[in-house]
Amino acid sequence: MPTSVMWFRRDLRLADNPALLDAVADGPVLPLFVLDPALWGPAGPTRRAYLGASLRALDEQLRQHRTRLSVVRGDPVRRVVLAARAVGAERVHAAADFGPYGRRRDSAVEAALAEAGIELVRTGTPYAVAPGRVTNGSGEGYRVFTPFSRAWSEHGWRAPADPPSGASWTVLEDGTTEIPDPAPPAGLELPEAGEAAALRRWEEFLDRVDAYDEDRDKPGVDGTSRMSVHLKWGEIHPRTMLAALARKRSTGAATYRKELAWREFYAGVLFREPRTAREYLRTEFARMAYDRPGTQLEAWQEGRTGFPVVDAGMRQLRAVGWMHNRVRMIVASFLVKDLHLEWQHGARHFMHWLVDADLASNQHGWQWTAGCGTDPAPYFRVFNPTTQGRKFDPGGAYVRRWVEELRDPERVPDPHDPDLETRELVGYPAPMVDHKAERQEALDRWEAVR
Incomplete structure (x- = not known):
């Protein structure tokens, strides 16, 4: 069977990862992460420190499957092609990226892979509903949250995907770099990183989600979920969270579901108006x-x-x-x-x-x-x-x-x-x-x- 590459980006987990499932279905999988200078440099010291911790957590998970995360540094247009060639891959799998830079990068990587006879396969997204999919009666994206939220809920989303089973793996033998371990800024305390930490935090929050509507605006109490960092790096997928919330009937659970909708609403606005990453929407x-x-x-x-x-x-x-x-x-x-x-x-x-x-x-x-x-x-x-x-x-x-x-x-x-x-x-x-x-x-x- 041909080898494939699983190019991890903002999906640093093994469970509920459709792109990884597609890669496993192809045959032996190379788990790959590219330290992209265009993203690593501007990230700031806090995110760099957390990303390093999250990558180490993912690597530890993979080592339980007798493999490891292959990390390379450089321009993804070059490094993804080199990695795919090194293991004889016919396909590179990744979740679709809808950010301004991510879309440009993926288009350039796709073209470079095509020249080498390799296919880039995008499966899934970091969102319950892909940006651009929820539109109004005129086929346009929403600029106001409330009607978007209603349409988003009516659209619905898929159930969480199962974790991979029976996978076989491969690694890069040459050209890799150590997973970075930058220290956080002096005196700054980071939350625990990784998929297991995300799931523990989520289960803990579910025990008190019923009080969320009442407590969420009180900064002096532990009333919020603190899940934003785990969503940022894809250590948990919103589908997983929405599936658990669907079993709740409280006002708190309904309010929290709207907070997930806000995240997807803003992703859709930026997808349609990429200039608003730096410029005024109005x-x-x-x-x-x-x-x-x-x-x-x-x-x-x-x-x-x-x-x-x-x-x-x-x-x-x-x-x-x-x-x-x-x-x-x-x-x-x-x-x-x-x-x-x-x-x-x-x-x-x-x-x-x-x-x-x-x-x-x-x-x-x-x-x-x-x-x-x-x-x-x-x-x-x-x-x-x-x-x-x-x-x-x-x-x-x-x-x-x-x-x-x-x-x-x-x-x-x-x-x-x-x-x-x-x-x-x-x-x-x-x-x-x-x-x-x-x-x-x-x-x-x-x-x-x-």
Whole structure:
């Protein structure tokens, strides 16, 4: 039987992996991962460290099957062809990539393989429903979430695929490199990586998913799933999660299913509008007056704005490479509406530090909050960081955990809006802006381009 290549990318798992099943059906399989400099370099230290850990976890799984992950470094257009030739493969199997770079890369790899008489076979995607498949009555993609969510649910998805059985394997003998093991940034704690860790985390969350609708907006409690990083790297497929949620009848499970729909909605928007990875979806907002980044951006990045919930979020990001989603919206609104900086500055910082940084979800989550994305009437929605903190962190547990200066309740009775005397006492900065004045300034700038 001919050999085939399983080219792993954002599907670092063995179970529920249709591309891997197709490769196994061909005959002996070479498990391959390409360290692509175009992706490895810009990934940021947090994602590089996690990816290395996830690759090692996948390699350990494969070694239980008496094989290993062959890792090569370089341009995939060259390295995939060389690997396929080395093992005499007739086909290279991979899950389809719908991102702007991934589509260009795969087209170039497909052409190079074809010249060598080798076929690139795309099977499955990182999504329950492939981007571009859910369309409205006119055959166009949705730009508003709610109708997309309904159509996505009505479309449905396949059941999870079985793990491979009876597979035979092969490895590359030459030209491979060690799986990278970069240290995470100093002081940063990464979650456990790999398919087994993803499944354990998912099972743990299922025990409390019924409370998700009530707890998901409370950053001070463990109310979210923390599955985003496992979805980012494909250590679990959303089909697996949706199948488990289908057995639940709670409001919490239904709300969580909508969060998975948001991920697929944003993937579809980026698929149709690849320019929005860097540019405004609603192009009129590019004409708005924005301030130049400087010391205010640095204070925001370092969690020194003087607004406790904002600073808590930014410090959490640097400590664990993750931030609660409600707080992501608060800090994004503050950057765009209070500091009048373009959303790209914040999105770039998130992409650098977030362990779960997903291009579609990150860029369009930022644009949603900034008011220039997929929302019909958004710009006058300006989050007040103090009232948001009081509402969603009423006891102050989240702020006290991440803002060390405000940790002592005896010295700081009100962690969300300590008075100036208290701030001086504990060494916490005064608010860097007047929120009320900056909110009006943001609305005035919006009026100028309406």
